[in-house]
Amino acid sequence: MTILVIAEHDNKVVAPATLNTVAAAAKIGGDIHVLVAGQNVDAVAEAAAKIAGVAKVRVADNGAYAHQLPENVAPLVAELGAGYSHILAAATSNGKNILPRVAAALDVDQISEIISVESADTFKRPIYAGNAIATVQSNASVKVITVRATGFDPVAAEGGSAAVEAVAAAHDAGTSSFVGEELAKSDRPELTAAKIVVSGGRGMQNGDNFKHLYALADKLGAAVGASRAAVDAGFVPNDMQVGQTGKIVAPQLYIAVGISGAIQHLAGMKDSKVIVAINKDEEAPIFQVADYGLVADLFEAVPALQQAL
């Protein structure tokens, strides 16, 4: 068995989710190869070669792969991946965008967002917004799988010494082109990788009030998230959304402030080690999953909490 892991990167650095994906591959067992597809990705390939447990890094350096357009990357992965037992990618927006296209090209069903490896062909994944866990078995010749990063502890980013090999295959479908991107700037830790997450909901009342959460987060070295209500109300940008349709997080500590705790929000954070809820409504469903609940006005409790730390 040889497993192909698609590296998640921005042409400069390897994203942390790649380390969790390699960890899932290690649980399956067998040799692990990492594919780095992009443009001017020498630094990414070098970093990928150092990841613990990786046997080989295959590099497809081509302008057609610069922005990870699925029309171009998926045929590459399908062509290379046909000889592997498993193809794994992180369940990030790139992984979710590209991998089903690979699976269809290989004429196999895909398994999305696995949270555990039971055996080489059997995996667990959440369904119904995390309200049920399905055990799925695949008899496909190539098993195509996306990995929920929070389900696996990352492997070490250093310590490996894999061989790096260039891949000649170039695919340019010509059906799509990159126009531009607007990335939100933040100095705080990345939401999905943070050890502590402080999230605000509709109870924050406006975007300006998020400054209380930012101040608390900076004291804790935490990332700041939000519920869909806060995003839809325009308080914060949508890449901060935690939930079924946003980001899935599982930090050591999740502090939910002014969040009622709808099913869709819980789907994104209920695997956090410790959950704290601060809400003035003591009937709010968030208290049913919170390890520590504080019924209080957040505009008093959050500054007080910041003071007390």
Added chain:
Amino acid sequence: MKVLVAIKRVVDYNVKVRVKADNSGVDLANVKMSMNPFCEIAVEEAVRLKEKGVATEIVVVAIGPSTAQEQLRTALALGADRAILVESAEDLTSLAVAKLLKAVVDKEQPQLVILGKQAIDSDNNQTGQMLAALSGYGQGTFASKVEISGDTVAVTREVDGGAQTVSLKLPAIVTTDLRLNEPRYASLPNIMKAKKKPLEVLTPEALGVSTASTNTTVKVEAPAARSAGIKVKSVAELVEKLKNEAKVL
């Protein structure tokens, strides 16, 4: 321009589902079913394209049991022109659905196909991408903005770090994210009118598509329950517990 919209009948998003005692699946008997929320957004986008004069006809398609006709009628009441049901009693995988949709696309030749980004039951987030692969079309997934000009469509996508815009040649596949639009409600007169709109029923056999799967669901379990928490009385007590009991600070 003809627009094809795929919709799915799923358990209503407000329902807290229960796992069956024999772990064979989720208990859906007597549970409220609705159109998948992302599919509502897809229908709304198609209707808006028609209102702008970009789309000329909206065909809505569902794949599922005969009861999915209810959701097709809802889409017709929202502004779709006609409906197709590919009837299948089985629980189909995303790949099987994508293959069936490909057969419908071949038949209907739409310029744009709009789907939701994921169904809230299986949470797969696969079908749109798979349909794009099978048809060889470009894909604009997780769309928060769709603009058609001439023979291309510019799709602004929600990605992990923010937003990204891609340009796709038509025909193309678009999957909707939550912020693409705010779906409208069907009015009573439109619900009445929708009953008279055409609804064609097909079968996978008639479309010549095999729905065989490489995946088997072995069992479905309830997630591990969290142990009950406690309510603290003050911020000071909270900090003390986090430091000394939970040891996360």
